[in-house]
Amino acid sequence: MSLTSNATLETFQERIDQGEYIEPKDVFPDEYRKHLIRQMSQHAHSEVIGMQPEGNWITRAPSLRAKQILLAKIQDEGGHGLYLYSAAETLGISRSEMINQLQTGKAKYSSIFNYPTLNWADIGAIGWLVDGAAIVNQVSLQRTSYGPYSRAMVRICKEESFHQRQGYEIMTKMMRGTNEQQKMAQDAMNRWWWPSLMMFGPHDSNSPNSGNAFKWKIKRESNDVLRQKFIDKTIPQALLIGLTIPDKDYKLNEKTGHYEIGKINWEEFNNVINGNGPCNKQRINHHIKYHNEGAWVREAALAYSKKQK
């Protein structure tokens, strides 16, 4: 429900400040609703579009075990998409509207999935780095103020940590393997490291309209804080298995105990966001193609269920 009067607006903010969760039947500002729809649908679309780069390797997965782990992971991601679509629907938008916004470019998805998966180690790198970065963000979102979103995050986080471990296991195996496997792993590291750091978004100093997101406790920690957590967690893991960090300027600051990194290439980030990543068109075209090819199936299911009534 939306609200207009100042009195109720104050009550809303008081509830947020006291750490209460906001539920669908509560009253809240329209801007809060819009912000959540934008963020949650983007999150849902990311889970779904993310099925494509990983799906690219299912048929070539090199062992029966690896194939099962990958199938199960992609299935989890699709399931996350479902929870998030349902959670967003509590805000009065339908899944088909959200899909339409995705396909027309009105809604975004995480830019990370606009990069290609070029060798098997990319499946390891995605699990380890991309899911690893996503977890840092999602753990923080478990305390987001909108109840259905927060609960979706709690469920999702449990599965994501599996994905992260399984991805790291692939990287470890590859680094202990043949020269060719090590080359694949380092190549994957080189291509995924910087994009996964970009997943946290622009630097805080350059982050527009996050004011309300903090005030309404939709966002709980800043981009740079989250990014730093990821960096500190991930660099030692990389070094442990012998991967090189593709950043000649990175170093451990002994005083703070944090790793410092070189300059992020924001030009690349903006290019990919603006549609010029390696796979932007491919990902959306894939989604549209199979959505359209499935239209007759959805129509048939609908026609059948109408006949049953």
Added chain:
Amino acid sequence: MEKNNLYKYIIRLADNALILGQRLSENCSKGPFLEEDLAQTNIALDYIGRAQVLFNYAAKLNNNNQTEDDLAYRRDEIDYLNFLLVEQANQDFAYIIARQFYYSAFDCLLYNELTKSKDETLASIAKKSIKESNYHLTHTIDWVIRLGNGTDESKHRLQNAIDALWTYTGEMFEQDEIDLNLSKNNIAPNALDFKANWLNTISTTLKNATLKLPENSFMMFGGRNGKHTENLGHILSEMQYLQRAYPNATW
């Protein structure tokens, strides 16, 4: 001899699971809607899991240091013994459903019989698989009914696929010396004993779906003896790529 028969029988079971699982997994992220995409991925996952258990057993029977992955990934096309049906392509959703319908109706009956196998390992694998098999069939029959009674287009597409794949159904009931020997020893059933049952599931479902049972036509054989359609070579070249390109790697 006995052990050889059992080995070959297990390989046939495993190859059916592997190749159908591989086919279904091609479809991930291509489903008509998200829930169905996940349901199909889940069926693929069941089959790959089943293939792993069966290959593991086959490798033990063979006792020559081969692993389940060697069997799944390192054989030549001629050594794969799956039905021609399961290697047929995902032309559209109707083909996926028709293929699954014919296969699952068979698979349920077969694995139900295998739960009674005198071979304890096979019986226990069957007991674990039968629940999945039943779910696959129920899910698929729901779609046959829905598409048959849905729109003109869905009815037409499914009838098309049902007709086109019919020619591959005869092979499921082909019985050679291996089968006869194993059924004599109560290790595996004679598939002909449940053919009427299978046909009953098929024809009853098609009737409920207002679809026609295909007229008897020429039946294609060969998969069970390594003589495949052109499909299998492409499936294998994709599936085996890493194992073949880097024979010394462990994954």
